[in-house]
Amino acid sequence: MNVISRKTVFSGRAESWTASFLAAVLLVLLGPGLSIAGELTGWILTESRFFPSEPAHQDQARNSTSLALQPDFYNRFDGGSGITLVPFYRYDNVDPERTHFDIREMNYNLVLDDIEFRIGIGKVFWGATEFVHLVDVVNQTDLVENLDGEDKLGQPMVQLIVPFYWGTLDLFVLPSFRERTFPGKEGRFRGSIPVDTDGARYEHPDEERHVDIAARLSGTVGILDLGLSWFRGTGREPTFLPGNAPDGSAILIPFYEQIEQSSVDLQAVAGEWLWKLETLWRSGQDGSFTALAGGVEYTFSGVFESRLDLGIITEYTYDSRGSDSTSAFQDDIMLGLRLGLNDFAGTELLFGYIHDADLGSRVIRLEGSRRVGDSMKLAMEAGVFLDIDPADVLYDLRNDDYLSVMLSYFI
Amino acid sequence: MNRILLTGAYWIALFMIMSVSIASAAAQDQRGLEIALESDTRDSGFVNYTVDLKMLLRSRGGKERVRELRLKILEVEQDGDKSLAVFETPRDVKGTAFLSYSHKTEDDEQWLYLPALKRVKRIASRNRSSPFMGSEFSYEDMASQEVEKFTYKWLRDEALNGMDSFVIERYPVDKKNSGYERQVVWIDKDQYRTQKIDFYGRKNSSLLKTLTIGPYRQFEKKFWKPLQFNMVNHQTGKSTILKFADYRFGVDLDERDFTKNSLLRAR
Numbered sequence: 135m136n137v138i139s140r141k142t143v144f145s146g147r148a149e150s151w152t153a154s155f156l157a158a159v160l161l162v163l164l165g166p167g168l169s170i171a172g173e174l175t176g177w178i179l180t181e182s183r184f185f186p187s188e189p190a191h192q193d194q195a196r197n198s199t200s201l202a203l204q205p206d207f208y209n210r211f212d213g214g215s216g217i218t219l220v221p222f223y224r225y226d227n228v229d230p231e232r233t234h235f236d237i238r239e240m241n242y243n244l245v246l247d248d249i250e251f252r253i254g255i256g257k258v259f260w261g262a263t264e265f266v267h268l269v270d271v272v273n274q275t276d277l278v279e280n281l282d283g284e285d286k287l288g289q290p291m292v293q294l295i296v297p298f299y300w301g302t303l304d305l306f307v308l309p310s311f312r313e314r315t316f317p318g319k320e321g322r323f324r325g326s327i328p329v330d331t332d333g334a335r336y337e338h339p340d341e342e343r344h345v346d347i348a349a350r351l352s353g354t355v356g357i358l359d360l361g362l363s364w365f366r367g368t369g370r371e372p373t374f375l376p377g378n379a380p381d382g383s384a385i386l387i388p389f390y391e392q393i394e395q396s397s398v399d400l401q402a403v404a405g406e407w408l409w410k411l412e413t414l415w416r417s418g419q420d421g422s423f424t425a426l427a428g429g430v431e432y433t434f435s436g437v438f439e440s441r442l443d444l445g446i447i448t449e450y451t452y453d454s455r456g457s458d459s460t461s462a463f464q465d466d467i468m469l470g471l472r473l474g475l476n477d478f479a480g481t482e483l484l485f486g487y488i489h490d491a492d493l494g495s496r497v498i499r500l501e502g503s504r505r506v507g508d509s510m511k512l513a514m515e516a517g518v519f520l521d522i523d524p525a526d527v528l529y530d531l532r533n534d535d536y537l538s539v540m541l542s543y544f545i
Numbered sequence: 546m547n548r549i550l551l552t553g554a555y556w557i558a559l560f561m562i563m564s565v566s567i568a569s570a571a572a573q574d575q576r577g578l579e580i581a582l583e584s585d586t587r588d589s590g591f592v593n594y595t596v597d598l599k600m601l602l603r604s605r606g607g608k609e610r611v612r613e614l615r616l617k618i619l620e621v622e623q624d625g626d627k628s629l630a631v632f633e634t635p636r637d638v639k640g641t642a643f644l645s646y647s648h649k650t651e652d653d654e655q656w657l658y659l660p661a662l663k664r665v666k667r668i669a670s671r672n673r674s675s676p677f678m679g680s681e682f683s684y685e686d687m688a689s690q691e692v693e694k695f696t697y698k699w700l701r702d703e704a705l706n707g708m709d710s711f712v713i714e715r716y717p718v719d720k721k722n723s724g725y726e727r728q729v730v731w732i733d734k735d736q737y738r739t740q741k742i743d744f745y746g747r748k749n750s751s752l753l754k755t756l757t758i759g760p761y762r763q764f765e766k767k768f769w770k771p772l773q774f775n776m777v778n779h780q781t782g783k784s785t786i787l788k789f790a791d792y793r794f795g796v797d798l799d800e801r802d803f804t805k806n807s808l809l810r811a812r
Contacts, residue, residue: 175639208812216810243810250806259664284662295806302806354654354805359667405652406671406722435672436724439748443675476676478602478610480635508611509636544636 172209172217178202179542183322190533191326193319195228204238205545214245218254220288224279231318231331232278238288250295255288258304260350260363262399262410263427265449265468265488266461269397269412271365272348274312281323281517281531287312301353301360308346311368313388325530330377330385336368337391344368344392361399369393369418371460393418407432410449425461427451429468445472457492462527465492479504493523506541513540570698577697577713584737585692591768593619593798597791598630602680605782610635612678619803625649626689627803631811642811644803645670647689650718658808665805674724681754681776681785683724685717694718700729705741709734726750736761738769754778765794 183198202224210216220239226232241254260270272289279285290310296303316329338344346367353360372388379385397414411428429449437444447470453459467489475481486499498520503513515538522532600612613633618626625647632641640660647653653670673685695715703712710731717723724746731741738761744754756776761769774787801807 175636177637214810245810257663259662261664297801297804297806302804352805354667359805401667403652403654403667403669406669408667408669433669433672435675441676443672474675476679478604478608478679480638480679505635505637508634511637542637544639 172207174205174207174545176203176205176220176545177542178204178545179540181538181540184537184539185322185534186537187533187535189322190530191319191324194322194324195320198226198228198232198322200224200226200232216243216245217241218243226321229278229318229321231316232321234276234278234315236276236287238286240288241291248296250297252291252293252295254290256291256293257286257288258293258306260352260361260397260399261412262359262361262401263412263429263449264410264431264447264470265429265486266427266451266463267412268425268427268451269361269363269395269399269414271363271370271395271397272306272308274314274370276315278315278317278321287315298353300355301351304348304350304352306346306348306350308348308367309343311342311344311346311390313342313390314370314372316388322534322536323531325386327376327384327386329374330379330387333377333385334372334388334390335375337389338368342368357403359401361397363395363397363399365393365395365397367392369416371419373419373460391418419460423454423459425451425453425459427463433472441476443472443474443476445474446470447472457525460527463488463490466490479506481505490523490526493526495522495526495528496520497528509544511542511544513542514538515540573699574697576699577715578692580699580711580713580732580737581692581695581697581715584732584739587737588768589620591618591620591765591794593617593796594770594792594794595796595798596770596789596793599788599790600678600680600682601786601788602678603784603786610679612680617798617802619798619800621646625653625691627800628689629803629807629811640812642808644805644808645688646803647691649691649693653688656805656808658811660812663809665808671719671722673719673722681778681783682774682787685723685725686756686776695728702734705731705733708740710740725753736769738771752779754780762792764792768794 179202181200185196204220204222207219208216218239218241222236222238224232224234237255239255239257241252241256244251258272260272261267267283273286274289275283276285276287277283289308289312292307294305313331313334316331317324319328336342344367348363348365350361350363368390372390374386375389377385377387393416395414395416397412399412402409408431410431413424413426415424416422427449429447431445431447433443433445435443449468451463451466453461453464456464469487471485473483481504482502484501488497498518500516503511506512516536518535519528519532522529595615595617598614598616602610602612611634615631615633617629620626628645630643632638642658644656645653655668655670657666657668659666674683677684677687695717698714700712700714703710710733713730713732714727715730716727717725725744726747727745729743730739732738733740739758741758742756743752745751746753754776756774758771758774760773761771763769770789770792772789775784777784
């Protein structure tokens with residue numbers, strides 16, 4: 135059944151994996167004659183993005199509106215095992231690259247007495263810091279969703295989870311690779327030359343079928359929450375090769391190299407203080423480098439004799455590649471303020487400030503959200519790019535100051 | 546001469562009064578602690594339970610909001626309980642889970658699970674005075690009320706709603722991070738169940754909130770568990786009612802259901 139669906143229904147290689155997993159999950163679901171009595175949740179949202187400045191690059195659109203939905207189907211079996219299906223779709227009225235479909239999750243979680251398996255398309259998070267997520271390498275970033283990189287594509291995986299007395303050992307086999315999404319030529323938040331996501335190249339001859347492997351040991355030791363991770367396979371972060379589109383225009387071709395990465399992430403609680411650190415050593419991409427992100431978070435509760443909570447976060451990021459870094463945050467200082475009103479509507483405001491200590495560029499970001507009624511949420515997000523140095527990776531975004539307004543309905 | 550005698554008598558009298566009051570103050574403290582310990586003993590031995598919680602948040606104008614959670618509690622011998630709270634509503638936070646290991650003397654350990662990011666975050670447990678989910682209950686009101694977290698003083702015995710009750714006062718040990726200077730607690734003499742708590746703030750020692758608890762129902766012929774909490778905020782006129790339903794004792798829960806990893810499938 136797997137083979138048939140793979141050959142006849144889907145032509146692409148990545149899709150064939152999706153098909154096999156779908157078949158596997160369906161088999162698990164229907165095979166033993168289990169009744170489907172799961173729960174359906176999820177959300178649907180509209181987003182309007184406003185860009186007050188003229189675009190910096192040719193073909194870029196001014197404002198955009200999009201509609202996205204993500205239903206979430208879950209069925210729990212006796213003993214804690216469960217099956218999850220989370221498809222995602224976004225329609226964007228200006229950027230065809232942002233109009234996209236993904237299966238965020240489609241997996242079977244088998245919980246046995248001493249071990250656990252997760253088989254299918256899944257999502258995991260590794261890390262500790264707030265502004266950047268250095269060590270979080272399993273799931274590919276769905277960059278067209280948001281500049282902050284917090285949205286991820288579903289990753290085909292077989293995950294073995296071995297709990298022990300102070301934590302968990304996770305072993306991953308990742309049988310197929312997901313390419314990073316990039317805005318198309320009509321989209322904002324892109325480089326001066328658009329990325330051709332159809333022509334990705336790979337260092338390894340197995341290309342996107344290369345089987346990546348990863349392991350993670352994580353747990354809590356006293357005041358420390360600690361994670362030690364290791365990954366070997368296709369790097370999630372591409373470098374770019376110059377190329378030409380069929381019409382002769384310049385394009386960038388993503389090139390995915392083989393990497394090996396070891397990382398440590400930790401968080402320590404000391405009274406009201408939370409100390410966070412992520413550090414990685416990566417080899418592959420033209421030699422090896424280290425990167426680090428760390429900082430501290432402190433929360434004042436009941437400020438000004440009120441119900442308000444005010445959290446303050448400062449973080450620093452470093453990348454040993456310096457100005458050759460593929461990261462925009464190679465030597466940056468970050469300050470965040472989180473204000474929680476603790477009202478019925480759960481109103482929350484976030485202010486973020488990033489200062490490039492090397493180049494002087496500054497980014498300001500403001501986020502706010504509040505609940506409307508019981509099942510809707512109104513959120514806004516704004517970003518301003520100030521004094522962006524031409525040498526900065528962010529230089530291409532210098533005219534992309536934006537305001538985004540989102541209204542979500544939760545099923 | 547007279548004067549010296551008088552002064553001497555005065556000092557002796559003062560000393561005696563002070564000794565008596567010190568002794569009686571110590572006796573009051575001791576009695577307060579004994580009542581708290583007995584109340585705690587009667588509420589222990591349940592091993593584990595699950596319960597559904599509905600929170601009704603009411604504004605001064607009578608506007609109402611509902612939040613629903615599922616709770617799992619595991620008793621830990623010689624230490625505070627472990628608890629796991631999973632949100633059902635409001636729907637935007639569905640699946641968000643809150644794991645807490647309470648401790649008798651050390652800081653509690655707490656983690657928050659954010660399902661959209663699949664991220665488990667350790668949080669600082671000292672921000673105890675923050676409101677829980679926009680309600681009139683703070684994190685410290687929702688936390689496991691370990692005996693060691695307070696010092697005690699017996700005040701008096703009196704009838705409350707026709708029940709003979711002890712009235713004790715308790716003071717947070719961690720004064721800096723508590724939202725209260727003191728709490729006055731009514732505990733019924735029959736079953737040692739907390740019936741009412743008045744919360745006093747640190748500023749002017751003013752009455753902030755009143756919690757009334759009950760009715761209680763007995764489960765497994767042993768444990769008296771509350772079906773309802775009613776918290777009224779005297780400063781704002783807002784109130785929150787907690788309704789507990791579907792208590793299940795002796796369920797299939799152990800340490801493994803209260804780990805960071807278990808949060809990932811807590812939904």
